[in-house]
Amino acid sequence: MSYLDLLQWLAQNPIKSILVGIVQFAIIMKIHHSAHNKVLHFLLALWFIPQDAVVNVVACSIIGLELPQEWLVTTRMKRWKKLDPTKSRIKNWRYNFATQMCKGLNRYDMGHC
Numbered sequence: 001m002s003y004l005d006l007l008q009w010l011a012q013n014p015i016k017s018i019l020v021g022i023v024q025f026a027i028i029m030k031i032h033h034s035a036h037n038k039v040l041h042f043l044l045a046l047w048f049i050p051q052d053a054v055v056n057v058v059a060c061s062i063i064g065l066e067l068p069q070e071w072l073v074t075t076r077m078k079r080w081k082k083l084d085p086t087k088s089r090i091k092n093w094r095y096n097f098a099t100q101m102c103k104g105l106n107r108y109d110m111g112h113c
Helices: 003-012 014-034 039-062 073-081 090-105
Strands: none
Touching: 003 014, 003 073, 014 039, 014 090, 039 073, 039 090, 073 090
């Protein structure tokens, strides 16, 4: 399986891609915080960022019922957390989803989202 096959699989399996993304994020952040090596950090980013972009474009677009306005999941979650959840059901859904997602991400990288 090539890296492009992995990106294609992520696009074809949006729900599973979120789970894969969260697991990878947790592992990468553990490595990031324990190994202070700029080359390793760069390689991890090269591995993860394209996957994050695919998850954002496909899975988060389905979950939030909107086209992406940003490239990465965290950036979208930060925007959704600023929404007024009392304005509409979809904004409430996005706000709640982003709040819970960020709560999980912040467990592995405090203040990430």
